[in-house]
Each structure stands twice: as structure tokens, then as C-alpha cells.
Amino acid sequence: MKLLNNLFSGKKLKEPIDLSPLKTDMHSHLIPGIDDGVQTIEESVDLITKLQRHGFKKLIITPHIQADYYKNTHEIIFNGLEEVSKAVRKAGISIQLEAAAEYMIDDGFEEKLKSGKLMTLGDNYVLVELSYYDPHPNFSQLLFELQLEGFKIILAHPERYTYWFNDFKKYEELKDRNIFLQLNTISLSGYYTLPVKKMAEKLIDNNMIDFLGTDMHNQTYMQGLEKSLVEKYLDKILSSGKLLNDSL
Ligand SMILES: [Fe+2]
Numbered sequence: 681m682k683l684l685n686n687l688f689s690g691k692k693l694k695e696p697i698d699l700s701p702l703k704t705d706m707h708s709h710l711i712p713g714i715d716d717g718v719q720t721i722e723e724s725v726d727l728i729t730k731l732q733r734h735g736f737k738k739l740i741i742t743p744h745i746q747a748d749y750y751k752n753t754h755e756i757i758f759n760g761l762e763e764v765s766k767a768v769r770k771a772g773i774s775i776q777l778e779a780a781a782e783y784m785i786d787d788g789f790e791e792k793l794k795s796g797k798l799m800t801l802g803d804n805y806v807l808v809e810l811s812y813y814d815p816h817p818n819f820s821q822l823l824f825e826l827q828l829e830g831f832k833i834i835l836a837h838p839e840r841y842t843y844w845f846n847d848f849k850k851y852e853e854l855k856d857r858n859i860f861l862q863l864n865t866i867s868l869s870g871y872y873t874l875p876v877k878k879m880a881e882k883l884i885d886n887n888m889i890d891f892l893g894t895d896m897h898n899q900t901y902m903q904g905l906e907k908s909l910v911e912k913y914l915d916k917i918l919s920s921g922k923l924l925n926d927s928l
Contacts, residue, residue: 696909700735701918703926706801707782707836707862707893708741711760714752715744717897721767727896728764729773734905738776740801740928745781747788754799757781782836783808785819793825800831802928805860809836814843823859834860834891839867839880848882855888860924862891866904868911884917890924892917 708731709717710724718724731739741764743757744750761779768777781799783789785808792798798806806826810819826833835854838861844850854861866872867880883889894905908914917923 691912692910693912693915694910696906697914697918698735699909700737701926702736702892702923704738704740704928705731705736705894705896706740706742706780706834706891706925706928707807707864708739708896709743709782710739710741710896711743711757711764711779714756714760715750717743721763723898724764725767725771725773727899727902728768728775728777729771730902731894731896732773732775734909736775738778738928740778740780742780742782742801742807744784745792745799746784747786752781754797757799780807785810785816785822787816789816789822790818790825793822793829796829798831801834804831805834805928806831807834807836807862810841812840812842815841823857827858832858832860834862836862836893837864837867837895839863839876839883840872842875845875845879851883851886851888860890861888862893863889863917864895865892865908865914866895866901867908868913869904869908871901871904871907881913884913884920887920887922889917890922892923892925 709715710727712718712721712724743752745752757779761777765777780801800806823833838851863880863883867876870877
């Protein structure tokens with residue numbers, strides 16, 4: 681039994697990690713009712729309170745913008761941000777709130793790019809995601825055009841794109857093209873699947889991660905985040921000195 685305890689204690693940290701060195705979370709779905717994230721203002725305030733207790737000083741909320749399911753506009757997002765900010769202030773929570781978006785690279789993205797009005801984070805970063813089934817056939821060209829327009833690209837949760845799992849070169853190509861990679865912290869707890877956890881760890885081992893995001897959607901995600909706070913790989917990435925969250 682003692683041997684068994686030793687084996688398990690070796691895999692986890694004894695104390696949960698405090699996230700305050702990150703300062704900023706840059707990926708979440710905390711504006712109620714506009715995507716698959718929180719659905720009520722109460723849930724939003726509750727999750728923001730918990731994120732603040734885990735150490736965050738600032739949250740950049742990033743609702744989905746997609747051609748089919750989530751046709752969010754700047755106006756919808758900023759109105760939602762105002763509603764959340766008011767409720768958070770009323771609850772007496774001291775945290776800075778901003779909004780941007782998580783753009784799906786899909787059939788509608790090129791038009792948004794051509795409009796020249798993308799919602800950005802920090803110094804002209806755009807947060808993008810790919811489909812979990814196959815990347816858009818033009819995704820590579822679209823990312824190139826984004827960079828030509830002067831945007832810096834953050835690719836959300838690269839560890840979740842299973843179609844690249846047997847082709848690690850794809851990740852190296854993205855890094856060679858100066859695309860920033862954002863890991864979902866909860867991937868480290870095995871929240872999605874074990875292969876996703878393993879890919880998250882591999883990306884950390886190869887020094888390829890630039891940002892950490894909670895991708896907070898609901899209470900189940902919060903439980904996943906809390907489980908990940910005892911993962912050794914979280915400690916490894918936080919102490920790497922490579923993360924850019926506090927520059928946003
Ligand atoms: Fe997301």
C-alpha cells in the first residue's frame with residue numbers, strides 16, 4: 681500500500697497551484713446566452729468570482745464567432761460585456777474584464793477578415809480555432825492572410841486537434857510561421873481525453889506553448905480547472921518563463 685501511495689503521490693503536486701503569476705486569462709465563454717458557455721448572469725458572476733479567487737486579475741472573455749451556430753457581432757459581445765461587468769461590480773468582485781472573440785476558421789471567416797474589423801486581444805492578437813473534425817481546406821492560406829493584415833495569431837487549444845496527432849510536424853510548421861499556441865489548462869487534467877492530455881504534455885515538453893487559457897464555459901469546466909491545479913505539467917509550464925499571458 682505504501683508503495684502504491686508513493687507511486688501516486690509522485691504524479692501530483694501536494695498543493696494546488698495559485699494562478700496569480702499568469703495575471704490574465706485570455707480565453708473564456710462567460711457572457712451569458714450568446715454561445716455554448718454560461719447561460720445565466722448568476723453563473724457568470726459565480727465563475728468569475730472563482731477565477732478571481734484562483735488568482736486572475738484580468739479576464740479577456742472570448743465568445744465564439746462562427747458562420748453557422750454563433751453569429752455574434754461586436755455589438756452583441758460588448759453589450760454582453762457591459763451586463764457582466766455591472767453584475768460583477770454589484771457583487772463587489774475586483775477584477776478587470778475585457779472582451780474579444782474566438783473566431784472559427786470557417787467559410788465565413790474570410791469575409792470577416794476582409795472587413796478589417798476583427799476583435800483583438802492585447803497588441804493586435806486574434807484568437808482563432810479550427811474545427812475538431814478537419815481543418816478548413818483554406819485554413820493555412822487564411823492564417824497567412826491574417827498575418828499579412830498585420831494581426832498576430834493565437835491558435836486556441838492545439839492539443840485538441842486529433843487529426844494532427846500522428847503528424848507532429850504540423851505543430852512545428854505553425855511555430856515556424858510565428859503562430860502563437862494557446863493550451864487549455866484543463867487539458868492537463870485529462871478533462872477531454874487521455875490522448876489530448878498526452879499531446880498537451882508533449883507541446884509543453886517541446887517549449888511550444890505561448891499562452892494558457894481556461895476556456896471556461898460552465899461549472900464542469902471549473903471542476904476540470906481545479907483538478908488541473910495539482911498537475912506537475914502545469915507547474916512546468918508556469919515556471920518556464922515563456923508564457924505571454926501577462927502581456928495582454
Ligand atoms: Fe473556446
